[in-house]
Amino acid sequence: NAGVMQNPRHLVRRRGQEARLRCSPMKGHSHVYWYRQLPEEGLKFMVYLQKENIIDESGMPKERFSAEFPKEGPSILRIQQVVRGDSAAYFCASSLTGGSASGNTIYFGEGSWLTVV
C-alpha cells in the first residue's frame, strides 16, 4: 500500500514539550499539505509544501509551529512548547501535481493524534 504514511499515529506530550509529526507522501508525489482537525471541528488548512519549499503557510499559527519538506526524507510538522489547545488530529495529504484548484486529487493520510497533558 503506497498511501500517505503518517507517524506517530498517536502522540502524548506534556505542556512545554516539542511534538514532531512525520509524513511520507504517496510514491511519486512531491506536493504535501498539512491540515488540523480540532475536536468536533472541520479540517483547517495549515501549510502547503513542495520539496525544500514552503508554498503557502497562511494557515500556520505565527508562533511555535513550523514545517519542512526536505529533499530527502519525510515532511515534518514541528510544534514547539505545546499547549493544551494544540491537542488535535493533524492530517497530511499529498498530490502528484500542485494544488487543488485545477482538480488535482489530494490524498490524505490516517492522521496523527496529538494529546497535550
Next chain:
Amino acid sequence: TQLLEQSPQFLSIQEGENLTVYCNSSSVFSSLQWYRQEPGEGPVLLVTVVTGGEVKKLKRLTFQFGDARKDSSLHITAAQPGDTGLYLCAGAYNTDKLIFGTGTRLQVFP
C-alpha cells in the same frame, strides 16, 4: 472568508432510506471533492468534480456539481449501515488549499 456550509449537520435514518447532503457557498469553486471520514481515521476521497453541472455516480452514491459551481450535493440511495460516517465536502477557490465544509454526520440504523 470563504465558507462551505453543509446541511444537514446530523442525519439519522433507517437502512434502505434515501438521503441527500448539501454543500453550499457564496463563492465559485474551481473544483470540489467529497470525502468520508470514520472515527480515528483520515478523510477518504469519494469523488472530485470540476465542471459545472457535472454528475458522477459511485455505486449508490450520486454527486452533483451545481451549474454555477457554487454548490454540490451527495445523494445516497438505499442507505446501508456501512454508509455511516462523517461526510465532508471540500472546495478549492483558485488556490492550492482546500476549504472544508462543516461536515454531515450520518448514522444508518439496521
